[in-house]
Amino acid sequence: MRNRILCTACLLLAVLLAAAVWLGGSRFVKELETTALMQQAVSGDTVLVTGQVYAREIKSDYQVLYLKHNSIKFRKQQLKESKFIVYDKSIQEVKTGNQITAEGNVRFYEEPRNPGNFNEKQYYEKQGIHACMWSESVIVTSGRVWKVRDGIFSFRQKWKAVLYDFMGEGQGALLCGIMLGDKADIDPAVKELYQMNGIGHILAISGLHLSIIGIGMYRLCRRLCGSYAAGGMCGILFLFAYILMTGISVSAVRAAVMFLFRIGADMAGRRYDTATALAAAACIVLLWRPLYLYDGGFWLSFGAVFGVAAVLPLFRKLPAQGLWASVSINLSILPVLLYYFYEYPLYSILLNLFVIPLMPALLLLGLAGSVAALVLPWPGEAALSLCRALLTFYEWLCRTAVELPAARIITGRPSAASVVCYYILLSALLLMWGRYKIRRNAGTRKKCIAKYMIITGITYAVALFILIPGTCGREGQLEVTMLDVGQGDGIYMKAPSGRTYLFDGGSSDVRQAGKYRIEPFLKYKGTGRIDYAFISHGDSDHMNAIREMIDRGPLGIPIGHLVLPREEVWDDSLTELAALARDNGIKVFIMEEGQHIQDGGLSLYCLHPGGAYRGEPGNAASMAVWVRYGRFDMLLTGDVEGEGEAALTAAVDEAKEAWRTDGFDGILEVLKVAHHGSKNSTSAEFLEATRPAYGLISAGRDNRYGHPHRDTAKRLEDIGCRLFCTPSDGAVTVWTDGSRMSISAFAEGAGP
Template sequence: MKNRPLFSICLVLLLGMILAVTAGGGRLIRELSPSPLEQTVSGNDRVLVLGEVYLTEQKAKVQAIYLKNNSIRCKDASFYENRILIYTDPEIQVQIGNIIQVSGEADFFDTARNPGNFDQKLYYQRMDIHGLIWADAVVVKDGRASVLLQALSDFRQEWKEMLVRYMGERDGQTLAAMMLGEKSGMDPEIKSMYQATGIGHILAISGLHLTFLGLGAYSIIRRMAGSYGAAGMAGILLMILYVVMIGFTVSVVRSLIMFLFRVGADMTGRHYDGLTSLTVSAVVILFWRPLYLYDGGFWLSFGAVAAMIWLLPEFRGLPMQGFWASLCVNIVILPILLYYFFEFPVYSVLLNLWVVPLSSALLALGMAGSLLAVWFPGAGVLILQLCGWILDLFEVSCRGMLELPGARQVTGRPLFWQIVLYFGILILIFCIWKLSGRAQVLVLYVAAVLCLCLRLNGPGDISVTVLDVGQGDCIFIRGPEGGCYLVDGGSSDVGSPGQYRIEPFLKSQGVGRLDYVWVTHGDEDHVNGIEELLKRQKIGVSVGALILPPGEVWDERLGELGQMAKKAGVTVYSMKPETSIREKDMEITCLGPSGSVLPGNEASLILALNYQSFDMLLTGDVEGEGEKALTDRIRKEPEKTWEVLKASHHGSKNSTGGEFLEAANPEYTIISAGRDNRYGHPHAETMERLAACGSRVLSTQEYGAIQIMAEADGKLTIDNPR
C-alpha cells in the first residue's frame, strides 16, 4: 500500500462514494432526488421542451432522441431539466448539436414490477434522465450541428449497414453488436443464447476491442516512427474517437482509462501498475455516474479485470493459461452473475477457452474485412464471410453446450450477507494459499459456493405470488417441499411477458423448472407468456407438465398450445373437477368447469389451493354459468373459509357477482389488471360489491407483485415482495 499512494487514495474515495450512494441517497446524490420534471409534471401532461440533441438511436418502432440543457414549459410553470428522453417518428431528421423544440405528453419510467424484473427507472437515473416525452411535433430551432459527433454517428450507422448488406441481417447485426456496440437490431434468440452459455461478454465493447485497436495502432506506429510519444498520442487519439463513436459505457470508459495509464507509463518511462489504474477507473466512473454502483456491467467489468490482476498471477507457469484465466474470472464474478442474472453456466469456463481467442480473431477479421470492402469489395466480402462462419461456429457450440446435462444452474438472487461471506471465504482461501499452498482450500471454496447458493424457507411454508404482468394473469405457487407451480401467464399490454416479466421473476427465486403449469382458458392475456416459456425451454425456465381444462371446452388456442407443448417435449394433461395434485399438506384441486358451459371465459379452469387452515380460490376469467356453478359448489361446504380470492376476469363487472361473494366471503381479494388498461378494469361495480362483503382488495395495478405467505403454524402474511 505504501508503494501505491494513488491506489490508497482511490480506495478511500471509493469507500466515500459507496457510502454517499447507499447511505446519503438523494441528499448527496443528485440522480437519486426527484428532478424538476418529476416535481412539476404528472404523467400524460402536455409539455413543451427546448433542448440540445446529444444522442439519437433508431429503435424498433420509434426514434429515441436524447436532449440536454432543457427548458420546459408545462401549464403555467417553466423550469430547467438537465437531460430528457424523447420518443418520436423514426422519419424525423435531427442531428447531434441541433436545438429542437418538442411538444408532447410526459411520461415516467417504471420501477421493477416484480422481483428480478428490469428496473427501468434506475437504469435511466444512472444517466441522470428522469422522464420522457412522447412527441407529436418536433421543430429544429437551430440547425447548427456538432460536425465531429454527427460524422462519427453517421459513420457508425453506415458501418452497421455495410455489415448487414454483406453478411445478411442475422450475422451482420451480431458483428455490429460486437464491433460497434449496436445491439438494438441483434437477433434476441442469439443474444439470449450467448448470455445463457456464459459468452455474452463478447457482445460488450471492452478491453478486448480497445486493446486491439489502441495498442495495435500504438505498437505499429511506434515501430514505424521509433517514438513512444508520437505513437502514444496517435493511439490515444484513435482510441478517443472510437470511444466517442460507440458510446461511453462502463466497460469502455474503464478500458479507456486503463489504456491511458498503460500508454502514459510507456511514454514517460514509468512502471505500469494495473491495480492502480483499475481503482482510478472505478473512482472516475463513480464520480461521473454514481449510480453505476448498482449496475451489473460495472461489477462484471471490474470483477473480471480484478481477477486477472489478483488471482491469475498465482497460476503463472502452469500449462493451459487460458483455462486458469477463465477459471479465475469465473471465481470472482460468480456472485455478481447470480445477483444480476440468477444463474451460472457450468461449462462456460471450457467454452470460453476457445471463444475468447476466436473473438480476437473475429474482431481483427471484421475490421480488416470492413476496411477492404470499401476499396476491394470482393476481398472484403470473403473476409466478412469468414466472420459469418465463426459466428455460426459460436452458435453451434452454444446449442451443443445447452444440450449437456446440468448446463445451466439457476440458483436465484443471493442476499447481501451471502455475497460478503463468499468474498470473505475467498480472501481467507487466498491467504492460506499464499502461506502454505494447501490443497484444503478446495473444501473451503465448495463451502463458499454452497453458502452463496443457499436458499432458506421456513419448514412447511408455502408462498403464492400474483405477478404484475400488466393486463393479464400469472400466479406462482411454491409448495411446502419446494414444488414449483404456475397458473396462467400472459398479458395483452406488455410485450413478451414470458421473457421479461415471468422468467426473470422465476429465476430470481431460484426456479429453473416448473413442475406443473395450468392454463385456465385460451385468451391471449393468460396464454402468450406460457407460449414463450415453451419456446425458450433450453435457455429459459423449463416446464415439466402442462395442465389444461377438459378437452370438450378447448378452443382453437388451447389446442394449438397443447400441440406446441408436445413438440417441446412437455407432457400435457387435462384436469377435471374433483381431481387434485398434492404435495405434503398442500392440495390443488379442480373445482370447474362443470356442466354444459361453452368454451371461453365461462369454461375457465377453477382451482382451489388448500394448505392446512389456508384456502385460496383461483378463478381464471370465470363468469356467467361458470360462476353460478362455482357458487353452488362452494355452498356445499359452508364451513370452509376462503382467506384469499384471485378475482375473476381482472375485476370485470360481469364476474365476481354478489351471490358468489356471499358464498365465498373472502377475507382478501387480489385483482390482477394493467394500469390504465383500455377496459377500465377493475370496474366500479365489482369494487362496490367487494367493499360490501368486507373483503380487503389488493391490486397489482397499485402494488406490483403481491405475495402471500402461509406458514405451517397458520400465520398468514400478504405483502409486496419487490
C-alpha cells in the same frame, strides 16, 4: 500498499464515494433528485420539449434523440430538465448539436412491478434521464452542429452499412454489436443465446475490445514513429475516438483509464501498476456516474480485472493459462453474476477458452475487411467471410452447450450476507494459496496441479453452497405470488416440498410477458422449472405467456406438466396449446371436478367445470382450483362468471360441507377475484358462499375495461374483504405455514 500511495488514496476515495452514494442518496447524488417535471406532471401529460441533441440512434422505423439543456413547456409553465429522450417516428434529419423542439405525451421511467424484473427507472436514472416521449414530428430550431461528434456518428453509420452489405443483416448486425457497440438489430434469440452461455460480454464494448484495438494501435504507432510519446498520443486519440463512436460505457471508461496509465508508464519509463490503475478507474467512474455503484456491469468489469490481476498470478506457472484465466475471472465475479442475473452458465469457462482467443482475429479481420471493402471488394469480402465463419462457430458452440445437461444453474438472488461471506472465503483462500509455490520437478508439478484443481473445485462447491438459496421455500411454508403481468393473470405457487406451480400466464397489454415479467421473477426466486402449469381457459391474457415460454425452448423456463380443464370446454386456443405442449415433450393432464393433486400437506382441488356444466367454452368455463394447506384456504377462479359462477357457488357449498369433517374452519383466507374484478363477476351470492378475508385482483394499470370495477370492489369491501390490486400494489405475495398467514405488496417496498 506501503509503496502504493496513489493506489491507497484512490481506494480510500472510492470507499468514501460509495458510502456517500449508499448513505447520502439524493443529498449527494443529483440524479436521484425529484425534478420539477416529475413534481408537476404525470405519465400521459402532453408536453413541448426544446433541447440540444447530444447523441442519437437510428432504429429500423424510428430514431432515438438524447437531449440535454431542456426547457419543457407544460400547462403554461416552463420547466427545466437536464436530460430527456425523444423517440422520433418521423425520422427527421437531425444532427448532433442541433437544437430541436418536439411535442408528445411524457412518460416517466418506472420501477419494476415484480421482484427480479428489469428496473427501467434505475437504468436511466444512472444516466441522469427521468422521462421520455414519442413524437410524430420534430422541428430543428438551431442548425448548430458538433462536427467531430456528428462526423464520428456518420462514419459509424457508413461502417455499419458496409458490414450489412457484405455480411447480410443477421451476422452484419452481430458484428456491428461486437465492433461498434450497436446491438439494436441483433436477433434477440441469438443475443439471449450468447448471454445464457456466458459469452454476452463480447457484445459489449469492453476492456477486451479496447485492449485489442487500443494497445494494438499504440504498438503499431510506436513502431512506426519510433517514439513512446508519439505512439502514445496516437493510441490515445484513436482510443478516444473509438469510445465516442461506440458509446461511453462503464467498461469503456474503466479500460480507457487503465490504458492511459499503461501508456503514461511507458512514456515516463515507470512500471505499470494494475492495482493503482484499477483503483483510479473506480474513482473516476464513481465521480462521473455515482449510481453505477448499483450496476451489475460496473462490478463485472472491475471484478474481471481483479480476477486477472489478483487471482490469476497464483496459477501463473501452471499449464493451460487460458483455462486458469477463465477460472480466475469466474471466481471473482461469481457472486455478481448470481446477484444481478440469478443464474450461472455452467460451461462458460470452457466456451470462453474458444471465444476469447479468437476475438483478436475476429476484430482484426472485421477492421481489415471493412477498410478493404471500400477499396477492393474481393479482399474485403474474403476477410468478412472469415468473420462470418467465426460467428457461425460461436453460435454453434452456444447451441451445442445449451443442449448439454445443466447448461445453466438458476440459483435465485443470493443475500448480501452470502455475498460478503463468499468474498471473505475467497480472500482467505488467496492468502492460503499465496503461501505455496510450484516446484520445478515434474513429479511435484503434477501433484501441485492436482492440488490446485482440487482446491479450485472445493472453492466452487463451497461458493455455490453459500450463494445458492435452498431449493425449498421457507421451511414448512407455502408461498403464493400474484404477479403483475398487466391486463392478464399469472399466479406462482411454491409448495413446502419445493414443487412449483403456475396458474395461468398471459397478458393483453404487456408484450412478451413470459420473457420479461414471469421468467425473470422465476429466476429471482431460484425456480428453474415449473412443475405444473394450469390454464383456466383459452383467453390469450391467461395463456399467451405460457405459450411463449414453451416456444422459447431451452432459452426459457421449462414446464413439466400442463394441466387443462376437461376437453368438452376447450376452444381452438386450448386445443392448439395442448398440441404445442405435446410436441415439446410436455405432459398434458386433464383435471375435472372432484379430482385433486396431493403434494404433502398441500391439496389442490378442482371445483369447476364439472360434468353438469353445459355452457360454452370461455370465461364461464374457467377451471377453478381450491388450494388447501393446513387451515389456509385459497380459491383461484380464472375469469369465471355468469352460469359458470353459479355452478362454482354450488360446488363451493358442497365442498365446504364435505371438508367440515376434515378440519375445515369455514374461512376462505384468500380469493383470486375472477375476471380482473369485472362488474359481471364476483356476485353477491358467490361472496355470500365464500366470504373471503382477502381478495387479489390482477389487472393492467389504466386499462380500457375499467378493471377492477367499483361495483365489484364495493361488494368485496362490504363483506369485510381487504383488496390487493396489481395496478397499485404490483406483485402480491402470501406466505402461510398452514396456521398463520402474512401478505405483502411489492410496490410498497415489502416484496418477497
